[in-house]
Structure formats: structure tokens, C-alpha cells
Amino acid sequence: MSNTLWTVPSQGSGKIIKAAAVLAGVSLEQPAAYEHYVDNKKPEFLEKFPHGKIPALEEADGFKLFEGIAIARYIAGINPAAGLLGKDLQEATLVDQWIHLTESEVDLYTNLIGQLLRGFITPYNKPIHAAFAERQLRALKTLNAHLASRTFFVGERITLADIYIANQILRAATVTFDATLRKQRPHLIRHAETVVNQPQFKGIFEPVEYVEKALTYVPPPKEKKESA
Numbered sequence: 759m760s761n762t763l764w765t766v767p768s769q770g771s772g773k774i775i776k777a778a779a780v781l782a783g784v785s786l787e788q789p790a791a792y793e794h795y796v797d798n799k800k801p802e803f804l805e806k807f808p809h810g811k812i813p814a815l816e817e818a819d820g821f822k823l824f825e826g827i828a829i830a831r832y833i834a835g836i837n838p839a840a841g842l843l844g845k846d847l848q849e850a851t852l853v854d855q856w857i858h859l860t861e862s863e864v865d866l867y868t869n870l871i872g873q874l875l876r877g878f879i880t881p882y883n884k885p886i887h888a889a890f891a892e893r894q895l896r897a898l899k900t901l902n903a904h905l906a907s908r909t910f911f912v913g914e915r916i917t918l919a920d921i922y923i924a925n926q927i928l929r930a931a932t933v934t935f936d937a938t939l940r941k942q943r944p945h946l947i948r949h950a951e952t953v954v955n956q957p958q959f960k961g962i963f964e965p966v967e968y969v970e971k972a973l974t975y976v977p978p979p980k981e982k983k984e985s986a
């Protein structure tokens with residue numbers, strides 16, 4: 759089966775899909791040529807993927823899919839023997855549970871805080887920033903506590919939950935999840951490093967720069983008033 763995956767090397771969801779594909783034994787090809795923010799706006803791309811975003815997947819039989827988690831779950835399910843969705847329906851649902859918690863209560867806030875800090879959401883609002891950070895911390899606490907007595911999130915083998923969560927924890931560690939917080943929740947980094955450093959994932963996850971202190975807002979320099 760030939761699958762084409764549209765992504766870019768820096769895209770987290772693309773890395774998660776590629777890692778799942780490696781463990782599931784599914785081969786993924788790149789599109790012949792793809793320029794992000796150009797080709798995804800073209801009618802031929804929109805005809806296949808109407809939301810106009812990557813990652814996006816097309817199989818040889820014409821089956822098409824977009825949304826990173828949906829693609830990752832599909833790829834992970836192609837080869838049930840790989841165990842990426844657990845061994846039964848209960849484990850598959852636990853995989854979903856941990857992914858969903860991380861998506862909606864860790865990654866969402868890494869994104870929103872990142873957008874506040876970069877001035878993409880204006881005006882900057884300190885109490886909102888603090889509320890987002892607090893909500894994320896609550897989820898990080900839950901995830902960390904679950905790992906205190908386990909190597910992996912569900913069962914005894916790597917599942918899609920581990921791949922997804924490892925990537926999002928490392929991403930948070932570049933914005934909000936700073937040295938003090940990491941020390942208080944040590945299982946998360948131990949787990950994330952274990953997952954991304956699996957020899958099969960070589961070349962997919964690159965090292966990230968952990969922040970020492972959570973990033974803070976730096977107001978843009980005031981424009982000088984022109985003298986009359």
C-alpha cells in the first residue's frame with residue numbers, strides 16, 4: 759500500500775504519524791513537491807483536503823484523511839499486531855483518553871500561550887496567560903502521577919498515547935514546562951525521552967531546547983511619535 763503524507767519536517771503531528779508508521783510497518787511517501795502556505799491553498803489540494811491544512815494523507819486507492827490525530831490513529835490501526843492502539847477495546851479507549859487529555863489540556867495551552875507571547879492573540883492579558891498555565895499544570899500533574907509507577911501510559915508496550923504525549927511534553931518544555939516544573943514532575947521527561955529516543959525513531963524527533971524559565975511576554979517596542 760502506498761500512502762502519501764503531506765507534512766513539513768518541523769510539524770509535531772507529522773512526527774507522531776511517522777513514528778506510528780515506523781512501528782506499524784507502514785510506508786509513507788512525501789508528495790513529489792510541496793511548498794507550505796502555497797500549495798495547500800491551491801484548488802487541487804483543497805479538492806482533496808477541503809480544510810487546506812497539513813498533515814494530510816492520501817492512499818493509493820484514493821482514501822483521504824486530514825487532522826493529525828485521525829491520521830495517526832488510522833496508521834496505528836493498520837497493523838493491530840504492533841499494539842499501538844492497545845490489545846483490546848478497553849486499552850484502545852485508554853489510549854484515546856490520554857491522547858485527548860493531552861491534546862485538550864496540555865497542547866491547547868502550549869499553543870494559546872505561545873500565540874499570546876508572540877502577539878498573535880492581542881491584547882496580551884496576564885491573568886488569561888496565568889489561567890492557561892494553571893490549567894496546563896493540572897493536566898501535567900495528572901499525567902505525571904499516572905507515570906509514577908509505569909513505563910508506558912497503557913499496558914506494557916509503546917502505544918500511540920506514548921508517542922503523542924512524548925511529543926507534546928517536549929513541546930511544552932520549550933514554552934511553559936520549565937526547569938522548576940519539570941523537577942516537580944520528573945516522570946514526564948523521563949517518559950518522553952525514553953519514547954523519542956527509541957532507535958526506530960531515529961531521524962524523526964530532533965532534540966529540543968528545554969526552557970530554564972517559562973517564556974514570558976515581552977511587549978513590542980513603542981513606536982516613536984513623529985514630531986510635528
Ligand SMILES: N[C@@H](CCC(=O)N[C@@H](CS)C(=O)NCC(=O)O)C(=O)O
Nearest residue numbers: 771795798810811812813825826827
Ligand atoms: N487541526 C489540525 C491543525 C493542523 C494545522 O494547523 N496545520 C497548519 C500547520 S502550519 C497548516 O497547515 N496551516 C496552513 C494554513 O493555515 O493555511 C490538525 O490537528 O491536524
